[in-house]
Amino acid sequence: MDELCGAHCYTIVKPLLQYAASVRSKEIQFNELTAKIQSREAIIKTLESQLEASNSHAKYCLTNADLFVNKQTLVNNIQDLIALGKKSKDQCSEDFRKKDSEILTLKSQDIKNEIKIKELEKRLSEREVEVKGPLSSSCIGKITGIFQIHVPGSDPFEVACDSSLVDSGWTVIQRRQDGSENFNRSMNDYRSGFGKLDGEFFIGLDKLHLLTKSQRHELYIYMETDNKEVGNARYNQFLIGGEQQDFKILLLGAFSGNAGNGLADSLNMGFSTPDVDNDNWWTANCAGLANSGWWFNNCGLSNLNGVYKAEDRPAYADGVAWSVWKYESLKFVQIMIKPKQ
Numbered sequence: 001m002d003e004l005c006g007a008h009c010y011t012i013v014k015p016l017l018q019y020a021a022s023v024r025s026k027e028i029q030f031n032e033l034t035a036k037i038q039s040r041e042a043i044i045k046t047l048e049s050q051l052e053a054s055n056s057h058a059k060y061c062l063t064n065a066d067l068f069v070n071k072q073t074l075v076n077n078i079q080d081l082i083a084l085g086k087k088s089k090d091q092c093s094e095d096f097r098k099k100d101s102e103i104l105t106l107k108s109q110d111i112k113n114e115i116k117i118k119e120l121e122k123r124l125s126e127r128e129v130e131v132k133g134p135l136s137s138s139c140i141g142k143i144t145g146i147f148q149i150h151v152p153g154s155d156p157f158e159v160a161c162d163s164s165l166v167d168s169g170w171t172v173i174q175r176r177q178d179g180s181e182n183f184n185r186s187m188n189d190y191r192s193g194f195g196k197l198d199g200e201f202f203i204g205l206d207k208l209h210l211l212t213k214s215q216r217h218e219l220y221i222y223m224e225t226d227n228k229e230v231g232n233a234r235y236n237q238f239l240i241g242g243e244q245q246d247f248k249i250l251l252l253g254a255f256s257g258n259a260g261n262g263l264a265d266s267l268n269m270g271f272s273t274p275d276v277d278n279d280n281w282w283t284a285n286c287a288g289l290a291n292s293g294w295w296f297n298n299c300g301l302s303n304l305n306g307v308y309k310a311e312d313r314p315a316y317a318d319g320v321a322w323s324v325w326k327y328e329s330l331k332f333v334q335i336m337i338k339p340k341q
Contacts, residue, residue, distance in 0.1 A: 136214040138339050140169035146197050151210045160197040162336060165222045166232075170336035171211070173203040176320050177332050179308030184291040187276040191243070202305065205240070205247040205271060208337075212239045216340040219252075221304070223259060223322055224332040231259030231325045238337055246270025246278045249295055260324030262302035266295040290318045304333050 137149040139161035148156050149171075160172040176183075181200035193204025211217065219238035223231040237253025248270040255261040270278030271293060277285040279296035286296035292305040303321045309329040319329025 136339075138169065139163075139171045140339060140341075142169070151207070151214050153210050153214075154207065157207065158197060159203070160201075162334070165334060166220055166336070170220060170338045172197075172334055172336050173208055173211075174304065174335040175200055175333065176304065176308055176330070179310055183293070183305045184274065184307070185293065187271075187273040187293070190271065190273055190293045191247075200308075206243075209240045209242045209247060211337065213242075217337045218340055220336045220338070221257075221259070221262075221322075222332075222334045222336070223325070223330050225326055225328065226331045229326075231257070231322070233257040233259045233262060233322075235263070236340070248278075258325075259322060262322045262324045263295070264324075265297040265300045266302070269295045269297050272296045292318075304330075304335065 136151055139147065139149070139159065142161045142163070144163050145161055146158055147161050148158050150156050160175070162170045162172050175195075177200055179200075181195040183202070185194060190202065191205045193202055193207060195201025217238050219235040221233045223233075225231075234256045235253045236256075237251050239249070239251035241248045241250045249263070249267050252263060252267045255264075269280070272278045272285065272287040272295070273293040274285065274288045274291065277287065279286045279298065281296070281298045286299035287293055289299070290296075290303050291307050292303060294303045294305050296303070301322075301324050303319075306320045306329065307318045309319050320333055322330060322333075
């Protein structure tokens with residue numbers, strides 16, 4: 001059967017086999033062409049990417065002209081910055097000079113302030129020493145009598161207080177009433193004081209200086225004549241200097257009273273005694289002539305430490321005198337001081 005079909009079948013199948021072989025050949029050629037096309041497309045895409053990258057880079061590439069312009073602009077900017085820097089440096093230098101000057105001024109002021117602070121600290125320290133000591137006391141709040149008081153610079157001492165003649169709180173510094181005490185004394189006696197506090201006495205210039213120095217005082221002088229006439233002189237300030245100032249009246253405030261200003265010529269006068277002449281009378285010593293100690297000027301208007309005259313009171317020259325009120329020796333005198341309130 002096969003032999004019978006062989007020739008006939010081959011005749012029929014041969015064109016088919018030839019066609020199939022042709023189709024197969026075409027398929028291979030198609031595949032090869034497809035592969036080439038894909039390869040070419042890949043090459044095209046690569047070239048397009050390179051071209052795009054090249055174009056992108058070209059945007060940042062400058063010509064020589066562009067580079068020159070940009071370089072000149074950069075140079076100009078740098079020069080501007082240098083000029084600005086120099087200007088800033090000059091300004092800073094000027095500012096530094098001003099600051100240096102201000103610093104020197106402040107240092108000078110600081111030195112002055114330091115000196116002033118040390119001075120104030122010294123004064124404060126001295127003041128603290130004074131304050132730590134006994135505080136000043138007086139006759140304020142006390143009745144008439146003898147009491148102990150404290151004054152800076154001295155041990156406590158007794159004084160006569162009076163609250164009857166004027167008002168309360170007065171410290172009696174001198175009293176004349178009967179001639180029982182001798183007031184014709186030396187400077188040493190007048191400095192230390194003498195007499196009895198319940199009788200005739202003088203408190204002493206040293207104590208009087210410390211009292212009036214410790215705080216502001218006023219002065220009151222009470223006087224009586226033999227005919228019981230009463231006179232008074234009041235001064236709203238009173239300060240006595242120390243030994244180095246001859247115990248002069250440094251401060252004598254406004255006068256009031258009915259007996260006249262008998263201390264008008266005693267302000268700034270030192271205290272004179274028969275053995276120490278501090279008056280202004282060039283001919284002689286007023287204290288020696290008056291036999292007493294007082295703040296004489298030219299032998300002047302008053303002398304309440306003069307010789308007490310139990311009789312012959314009109315004899316004024318060496319008597320207990322306040323001549324601007326009465327031209328006679330007075331019967332009773334009490335000199336008092338009180339701290340100003």
